[in-house]
Amino acid sequence: xxxxxxxxLWTSPLLIFVAMSLIVSCATVPHTGRKQLNFLPDKDLDxxxxxxxxxxxxxxxxxxxxxxxxxVKRVAKRVSAAAEELxxxxxxxxxxxxxxxxxxxxxxxxxKIVVYTGILPYVKNEAGLATIIGHEIAHAxxxxxxERLSQQVAIQxxxxxxxxxxxxxxxxxxxxxxxxxxxxxxxxxIGVLLPYSRTHEMEADRxxxxxxxxxxxxxxxxxxxxxxxxKINKPPIPVWLSTHPADQDRIQxxxxxxxxxxxxxxxxxxxxxxxxxL
Numbered sequence: 424x425x426x427x428x429x430x431x432l433w434t435s436p437l438l439i440f441v442a443m444s445l446i447v448s449c450a451t452v453p454h455t456g457r458k459q460l461n462f463l464p465d466k467d468l469d470x471x472x473x474x475x476x477x478x479x480x481x482x483x484x485x486x487x488x489x490x491x492x493x494x495v496k497r498v499a500k501r502v503s504a505a506a507e508e509l510x511x512x513x514x515x516x517x518x519x520x521x522x523x524x525x526x527x528x529x530x531x532x533x534x535k536i537v538v539y540t541g542i543l544p545y546v547k548n549e550a551g552l553a554t555i556i557g558h559e560i561a562h563a564x565x566x567x568x569x570e571r572l573s574q575q576v577a578i579q580x581x582x583x584x585x586x587x588x589x590x591x592x593x594x595x596x597x598x599x600x601x602x603x604x605x606x607x608x609x610x611x612x613i614g615v616l617l618p619y620s621r622t623h624e625m626e627a628d629r630x631x632x633x634x635x636x637x638x639x640x641x642x643x644x645x646x647x648x649x650x651x652x653x654k655i656n657k658p659p660i661p662v663w664l665s666t667h668p669a670d671q672d673r674i675q676x677x678x679x680x681x682x683x684x685x686x687x688x689x690x691x692x693x694x695x696x697x698x699x700x701l
Contacts, residue, residue: 453510453564463569465566471531471532472532479521483523486520486521486540495552498549501695505634506561508637509634512564514564516535517535519538520537520539520540524539524540525539526542527539528555529562530559530560530562530563546648548700548701549640549697550697551651552698553644557630557631562623565626565630621668624673628649631645632681636687637688639692639693640698641696646681653671
């Protein structure tokens with residue numbers, strides 16, 4: 424530790440910044456009311472999402488099937504519009520389909536939606552796809568990535584990350600920014616679900632179910648979708664070591680939350696039900 428920090432432990436601007444952030448940066452997750460520590464400005468988080476999205480467009484093979492692209496974009500536009508109507512994130516929404524046989528999808532900070540063709544055999548129909556997209560959009564709207572990064576910064580100490588994380592004026596990724604992107608699970612984890620916590624996953628299930636219902640898709644399909652997803656072979660990891668809820672816990676939670684989503688679905692116009700088969 425430097426002499427500066429030894430002699431000025433309580434007057435260090437960095438430590439003061441961390442302390443103030445911990446005090447004033449408690450956001451509230453929509454629809455759950457949970458308080459979250461999140462001191463990363465939205466514009467910086469969204470910039471990280473945009474950078475990772477640009478990187479993905481170069482690195483991953485695009486889907487050239489017009490029917491698949493049209494279906495994914497149709498559902499994503501409806502669900503993202505529902506998210507805007509309910510929670511007003513003000514995202515610059517973009518949608519991209521990757522032609523890879525991986526059951527994966529995610530929404531980067533700022534509204535960059537990515538769907539892999541390998542998820543389509545599991546979604547079966549538009550409502551199933553709306554479940555997945557709604558869940559991933561919910562992560563972004565709830566700022567789960569920013570919360571995770573804020574927690575990491577708080578644990579490691581702001582001095583280890585530095586106050587110039589986002590200062591690359593040339594628009595290039597310096598080593599610190601790459602490290603932060605890695606911490607968020609962006610860019611470096613293509614083909615793997617973004618590593619959110621079990622709390623985040625349950626919140627995204629709840630919020631995503633509301634979004635799909637608001638968009639006019641039958642929210643009961645969310646339960647059937649996760650029943651199908653539960654059949655994907657996964658490594659035998661105990662639930663207490665996993666970042667994702669146990670499949671049955673997730674399904675039971677969606678069943679419990681369904682009446683709230685059904686209220687939005689009843690009012691939704693137009694209604695698409697299950698939509699077209701995929």
